[in-house]
Amino acid sequence: MASPRVQRMSNTFSRTNSGSPRLHALASHRSASLTRFDRESVLESAPDAAAAEAASRAAIEEFKNDKIFSKFLVDDFNATQFASEALSSGSAAASSEKLQEGIQLLERQLRSEVFLRHDELLEQLSSLKETESVLTVVRAGVESLQASTQRVRAEIAEPYKHIKTKSKQLSSLHDTVELLRTVIRVLKQVKRLQELWEAGGANVDLAKAAQLYNEIETLRKENDLAGVEVVDEEIPWLLEVGNQIRSEAMKGLEKGMEALNQAEVGSILQVYYNMGELKPTVESLIGKYKQQTIKSVSIALDMKAISASVGGSLGSGGMQRSSNSQGAGVPRARESLWQRMGACMDQLHFIVVAVWHLQRVLAKKRDPISHVGFLDEVMQAGDSMLTDRVWETVVKSYASQMKSAFTASSFVKETFVVGYPKLLGMVDGLLERLVRDTDVKGVPPAIKPEARDQLVAALEPFQTAYLGKSLGRLSELVNSMFPTAVRGSIPSQEQISRLISRIQEELDVVKSDVRLTFLVLREIGKILRLLAERAEYQTATGPESRQVMGPLTGQQLKNITLCLQLQDVRARVTSMVVGLPSAAIEVLSPSLGSLYGVASDCITALFKAMLERLENCILQIHEQSFATEDMPMPCSRYMEDVQRSIMHFRSEFLSKLLAGSTTAVTPVSGESISAGLARKLASRVLLFWVRHAAMVRPLSESGKLQLISDMAELELVVGQSLFPVEQLGASYRAFRAFKPLVFLETSKFASSSLLQELPPTVVLHHLYTRAPVELESPMQRTKLTPQQYSLWLDSQGEEQAWKGIKATLDEYAAKVRARGDKEFSPIYPLMLQLGASLTWKSS
Incomplete structure (x- = not known):
């Protein structure tokens, strides 16, 4: 079988030679020549078809394997490049001879292919002859059809032209009729508008006129009436009327808007709606x-x-x-x-x-x-x-x-x-x-x-600047009160008054606006914190500020003055926000708390020193015997010390603190700092005395009377010099309940209502005075001093104190059992019963 390249060459040759009789004859002639001259050589070189096909494949393979001939088989073969390479290699003659051999080989293969395909080529030539005869018949039929078409075209053209002309005339006639109808409608609407306009005068119905005008304008724009003389003549008048309608409508609309008249504005809007x-x-x-x-x-x-x-x-x-x-x-x-x-x-x-x-x-x-x-x-x-x-x-x-x-x-x-x-x-x-x-x-x-x-x-820039000025004005007053170059100076009452007046003015200016008031309150809060910081820096903390045995020192006077001033500022600022929303207090609460804290710090050390002195005086109760029947009346030595100390505190310290703090008490700010500390001091003194009076052991009947006498003296001096005892609440009720408790029969303890007013430890410690000597109190058992034991009670709760008492009861029971006794003191089961119940209620 021939190679694809040879096959393509054969097909090309067939297509090229099948186009005309002359080519066909030429092909027949060449074929006959090939048959006559080369038949013998072909038969000799290719004895049969199989051998010829094998030879063809061998030739193609030879071309592919040869480094020179293989270049001719690629699709992008470049003859110029090939010649240039052959000349530059220096062996052009050898290449030429090689090419001649290839050409001869290809010619032999071509002759072999033509010989093998001889019968097929003759059949294709016969088919071409038949096709040419058929094409001749078809060509004659086409020419006849074209002649018939020309005759039909000539017969139809004239009627078509006539119909087209008539159709155009009909369309023009229809357009003319529609135009006339539109013109007539426009003219009728113009006439109606003229009549309405002339009849209405100054009170023309603008809504109806606007509707007619809009209809006319819509017809003009939709139907292109430009050039129609009867319509063009009315256009100037129409434009004038349209402008007048708009002018009158705008006047009416502005008038209605100024008067906020809904009916008038609605009627004018209807005019504009009608005009579109x-x-x-x-x-x-x-x-x-x-x-x-x-x-x-x-x-x-x-x-x-x-x-x-x-x-x-x-x-x-x-x-x-x-x-x-x-x-x-x-x-x-x-x-x-x-x-x-x-x-x-x-x-x-x-x-x-x-x-x-x-x-x-x-x-x-x-x-x-x-x-x-x-x-x-x-x-x-x-x-x-x-x-x-x-x-x-x-x-x-x-x-x-x-x-x-x-x-x-x-x-x-x-x-x-x-x-x-x-x-x-x-x-x-x-x-x-x-x-x-x-x-x-x-x-x-x-x-x-x-x-x-x-x-x-x-307005935020102005607001920020305003708040800055407000803060600046107040800061200037605070800075003038506490010069940075002078340590230890305190402000005068006049300076405090100016600051409070300035704060009041700042609030009065903005009180009409809640939001601005809150912003100003924030700035006031900053000033109050600044005041607290400056005052804290001036507070005296040396030993002189804590002494209570001698007269009032300069440092103490300075601290008391600062305390009273800060109290005054806090109370008066608090009263300023009365009537404002509760959130106003919340805004100032941290700053007021700072004032309160610094004011308290100014005198807390002084009150603490006074309390320590009074507690030391009361602790001397344990150095005095209350067991004898002939007790000195009406006052014990330790109580005389308590009275002298309290009266000294009153004259030197409390007289200045409590007298100056009355103005700082308001329904909003509540109790002054000085009064609050004095109240705590008084409550502590009463409860501290009750605690240690309950520990007195042994206690005779005369000793009981002496305790009650001391109790009366203490109540009198505390109420007159420290704080009204009637206002002390639970502490005073406990103090008052101790007197009947001392004389209460032991058998009635469990059912007495006095136990509800007293701390459980006080009741249990008093029962030790009625118990046998071998039932030791926790203080005796642990060998603590009264002061140490009192400090231990302060640091522990009632439950822990009961555990200490319970330990002494258990130890007592063990001693009794060790002796072989079968009976306990009546106090033992009573203390067990009361201790458990009172402690549970207390917790």
Whole structure:
């Protein structure tokens, strides 16, 4: 079988020679020549077809394997490149001979292929002859068909032209008729409009006129009536009427908007709806109000106009000299600025209310024919409400202008910073009026709840500067009270009064605005913390501040003065916020707490020293015997020391602390620090005496009377010199309950109500005085001094004290059992019973 390349060459040869009889004859001639001259050689070289095909494959393989011939088999063979390489190699002759051998080999193979395909080639030539005869017949039929088509075309063309012409005439006639109808309709509507316009005069029905005008204009635009003389003649009049309708409608709309007359505004909106101009008119009106908003704020802050009104010149730095003196011009300029701001607020109020009124009418109004809502005609789904659009412009314009004025004009900055509460009051007044005037049931208000925050945010630079000035004024007073260069100085009462008056003034200025009040309270809180820090730095902490046996020292007087001053500031500032929301106290609570803490620290050490002295005096009760029957009356030695100490404390310290603290007591601030410490001191003294009086052992009947006598003396001196005992509450009730407890029969202890008033340890310690000697108290058992045991009781709770008492009871029971006794003292089971029950109730 021949190679694909040889096969392609054979097919190409067949296609090329099958195009015409001449080529066919040439092919036959060449074939006969091949048969005549080469048949014998082919038969010799290829005795059969199989051998020929094998030879062909061998030749192709030879070409593929040869390094020169293989280049001719690639698709992108380049003859020029091949020749160039052969010449440059220096063996061109050898290459030429090699190529000649290849050509001869290919020719032999081609002759072999032609011989093998001889019968097929002859059959293809016969098929070509038959095809040419068929094509001749078809060509004749096509020519006949073309002639028939020409005849039919000639017969149909004339009727078609006639029909086309008639159709065009009919269309023109139809268009003319429609045009005439439209013209007639336009003329009729024009006539109706003329009659309506002439008959109405000044009171013409604008809505109907607008509807007629809109219909005429719609017909003109939709039907292109330009060039129709009868219509063109009416156009000037129509344009004039349209302008008059718009002019009268705008006058009526402005009048209705100023008067907020819903009926009038609704009728005018109907005019614009009938004219098809409702949406652009509303958009134009909203744009007009937006421009008025921007202009009103700009006019209010126009420094040139303000300067001209007072005969001066306001530059970026403030008021400059002119014919009038600066001192006289600045106040008038400020007054002019405030008047302009008031007029601006009025203008903004009118604009927002007018837009809200327009929006309200649009929402209610519907076309009586189509029943289309006017608001739906003006707005699309997702669009902002008209009031929201205008309010957004108000906020942006106000914020931009105020920010610019703050940075560009020191005059405006100073005026609005000093008068920020007034400026904020104007804003609040505007918002209150808008809420009040647009509060209609079933209708959204003109502004949203966040409107105030938006406008206040625009004033933030002025607010920050105002709060800074407020803080500066108060800080200056505190700094003057405590000079940094002088250590140990304390402020005078006049300085304290000035500070409190200044705080009151700061609150009075802003009390009309709750939010600003809270901001000012924060600044006051900073000042109070600063005052506490400065006072704490001045507090004396040396040994002289803690001595209580001698007269009042200078350090103690200084601490007492600072305490009273801080108490006074705390109480009076607290009273200032009475009537404000509870959150106002919360704002000042940390600062007031700081004042309270420093004031307490000033005198806490003094009260602690007084308490230690009185406790040491009371502890001497254990050095005195209450077992004899002839006790000295009416007062024991230790009680005399207690009385002398308390009276000394009263004369030297408490007289100054408690007398100066009466002004610091208010219904809001409550008890003064000095009174509170005195109350705690008195309560502690009474309970401390009861505790150690219950430990006195042994105790005779005369000793009981001596204790009661000491008790009366203690009650008297504490009530007169420390604190009214009737106001001590539970501690005084426990003190009073101890007297009947001393004389109570042991058998009645378990059912006595006195036990509810006394601490369990007091009751149990007193029972030790009625127990046998071998039942030791915890103090005796542990060998502690009364002071050590008292400190242990202070550090432990009632349950721990009961455990110590229970241990002594168990030890007593063990001793009794060790002796072989079967009976215990009656006190033993009583203490077990009372200890468990009283401790449980106490816990």
